[in-house]
Amino acid sequence: EIVLTQSPGTLSLSPGERATLSCRASQSVSSSYLAWYQQKPGQAPRLLIYGASNRAAGIPDRFSGSGSGTDFTLTISRLEPEDFAVYYCQQYGSSPLYTFGQGTKLEIK
Amino acid sequence: EVQLLESGGGLVQPGGSLRLSCAASGFTFNNYAMSWVRQAPGKGLEWVSAITPSGYSTYYADSVKGRFTISRDNSKNTLSLQMNSLRAEDTAVYYCAKKVGVIPGFDYWGQGILVTVSS
Numbered sequence: 001e002i003v004l005t006q007s008p009g010t011l012s013l014s015p016g017e018r019a020t021l022s023c024r025a026s027q028s029v030s031s032s033y034l035a036w037y038q039q040k041p042g043q044a045p046r047l048l049i050y051g052a053s054n055r056a057a058g059i060p061d062r063f064s065g066s067g068s069g070t071d072f073t074l075t076i077s078r079l080e081p082e083d084f085a086v087y088y089c090q091q092y093g094s095s096p097l098y099t100f101g102q103g104t105k106l107e108i109k
Numbered sequence: 110e111v112q113l114l115e116s117g118g119g120l121v122q123p124g125g126s127l128r129l130s131c132a133a134s135g136f137t138f139n140n141y142a143m144s145w146v147r148q149a150p151g152k153g154l155e156w157v158s159a160i161t162p163s164g165y166s167t168y169y170a171d172s173v174k175g176r177f178t179i180s181r182d183n184s185k186n187t188l189s190l191q192m193n194s195l196r197a198e199d200t201a202v203y204y205c206a207k208k209v210g211v212i213p214g215f216d217y218w219g220q221g222i223l224v225t226v227s228s
Binding site: 032033035037039044045046047050051056057088090092096097098099100101102103 | 144146153154155156159168170171204209212213214215216218219220221
């Protein structure tokens with residue numbers, strides 16, 4: 001089973017700053033199989049990035065994804081007030097079919 | 110507009126059963142794999158189960174294997190999750206989610222339904 005470890009657990013930044021979130025896999029993951037989600041309190045998750053670097057429909061271009069192998073990154077170039085939320089990475093594998101990281105909480109400093 | 114609407118949640122005693130449903134609209138339901146994902150109170154996301162577009166193949170997390178059964182009725186655009194032998198640790202908000210397509214990832218989610226397992 002592939003384990004995804006996200007860091008940091010909490011990231012405190014101010015609007016306008018750049019956010020860099022990390023997702024490390026215990027084994028190599030195909031880039032095609034890595035996704036990122038944003039979740040706000042009381043809401044369902046929203047797909048941001050699929051295939052490690054492809055923005056989902058309607059996602060602003062300040063969100064970008066990169067990485068390969070075991071190290072993946074979600075970058076938010078300039079934080080907007082609505083970007084403060086919890087972010088999860090997800091991988092698609094064999095057993096279990098999908099796993100999520102434990103999440104990174106992005107909070108306003 | 111794609112919509113996924115879960116129903117069937119509630120309070121159930123340990124060892125009991127519950128059946129969740131997800132009514133889908135706004136897309137060609139029988140073209141897409143679907144999943145259930147849950148989130149315990151204050152915790153992260155956990156994938157629970159998935160089913161292929163035809164319903165031929167199903168997949169489960171180890172934590173629910175043998176207790177939960179996923180199914181779909183493509184004639185009614187409905188996804189279901191039969192949950193038996195429920196435990197306190199199954200308490201969570203359950204989301205149904207639509208797979209993007211051939212690419213792994215869930216592009217649409219329901220609003221979630223709360224299942225509470227408690228005596």
